[in-house]
Amino acid sequence: MxxxxxxxxxxxxxxxxxxxxxxxQNAAVMEKLALPxxxxxxxxxxxxxxxxxxxDENDPRLISRPGVVIISPDGEIVFRFVGKDYADRPxxxxxxxxxxxxxxxxxxxxxxxxxPVEPGKTAIPGAGLEYYLSGAxxxxxxxxxxxxxxxxxxxxxxxxxxxxxxxxxxxxxxxNERKA
Numbered sequence: 001m002x003x004x005x006x007x008x009x010x011x012x013x014x015x016x017x018x019x020x021x022x023x024x025q026n027a028a029v030m031e032k033l034a035l036p037x038x039x040x041x042x043x044x045x046x047x048x049x050x051x052x053x054x055x056d057e058n059d060p061r062l063i064s065r066p067g068v069v070i071i072s073p074d075g076e077i078v079f080r081f082v083g084k085d086y087a088d089r090p091x092x093x094x095x096x097x098x099x100x101x102x103x104x105x106x107x108x109x110x111x112x113x114x115x116p117v118e119p120g121k122t123a124i125p126g127a128g129l130e131y132y133l134s135g136a137x138x139x140x141x142x143x144x145x146x147x148x149x150x151x152x153x154x155x156x157x158x159x160x161x162x163x164x165x166x167x168x169x170x171x172x173x174x175x176n177e178r179k180a
Contacts, residue, residue, distance in 0.1 A: 001015050001037070001092060001095075002033060002034070002035050002036055002037065002171065002174070002178065003170075003171045003174045004092055004096070005036050005037065005109070007092075007096055008095075008096070008099065009106060009107055009108060009109060010106050011096060011099035011100050011102070011104060011106075012099065012102065012104025012105055012106060012107050013070070013099050013104070013107070014037070014107060014109045015037040015109070016037055016038055016039070016040055017029075017035070017037065017038065017039035017040065018039070018040050018042060018048055018049065018052075018054070018064065019039050019040070019041060019042070019064065020041075020042055020043060020045050020049060020062060020063055020064050021039075021041060021043070021120065022041060022043055022118065023041045023114075023115055024115065024116055024117060024118025024119075025041075025118060025119065025120045025123070026038075026039035026040070026041050026114070027114035027115055027116065027117045027118070028117045028118060028119040028120070028123060029123075030112060030114050031114070031117050032119075032123075032125075032126045032175075033126075033175055034175050034176075034178035034179045035112065036109070036112060036178065037109060037112060038112050038113075038114065042064075045062065045064065049064045052067065052069055052080075052082075053067075053080075053082055054066075054067045054082060056085070056086075059085075059086075063086060065082055065083045065084070065085060065086065065088070066082075066083035066086065066087075066088060066089040066090075067080070067081055067082040067083060068080070068081045068090050068095050069081075070095070070098055070099060070102075072102065073104070078098070078102065079095070079098040081094075081095075087161060087164075089164055091163075091164075091167075092167075126175070129172055130169065130172055133165050133168055133169050133172070134169065136161075136165055137162055137165040137166065137169070140158045140161050140162050140165070141158070141162060143158060144158040144159070144162075
């Protein structure tokens with residue numbers, strides 16, 4: 001979404017991330033990825049994560065499932081996507097299509113400011129993200145080949161996951177441009 005923020009603003013949307021991580025961890029992600037939008041912190045998951053039904057009650061780490069909510073100017077939720085797990089994320093084109101249907105005027109978003117950066121203990125350094133994502137992509141491809149006879153759901157799921165990782169790898173190239 002960072003790479004396509006201009007398209008979101010053109011459709012009248014301001015983007016905000018939401019995470020169960022601490023403000024310092026969110027600041028580290030914002031800095032590492034040069035995000036042009038803020039990541040809000042809901043450490044207890046009671047302010048937005050649970051009310052928006054993003055909480056993953058089956059995950060012992062108490063993380064939030066990925067999700068997107070579009071809230072209309074009158075405060076109504078007009079679109080909701082909640083991932084099945086941490087790797088199930090919506091395609092930006094779908095979100096942009098839903099926004100376009102609202103017919104909102106273009107908007108702007110204030111520059112991002114964040115507090116002290118405190119990377120999490122298990123955070124992947126920015127320089128390692130490309131290797132991590134490439135490994136994830138090739139692992140998914142290998143599993144899809146190995147278990148190609150399991151089900152169409154499995155094939156479709158791994159195909160969608162690989163496409164998402166490829167979008168992320170492409171977006172990583174833009175991070176340095178945003179940092180400049």
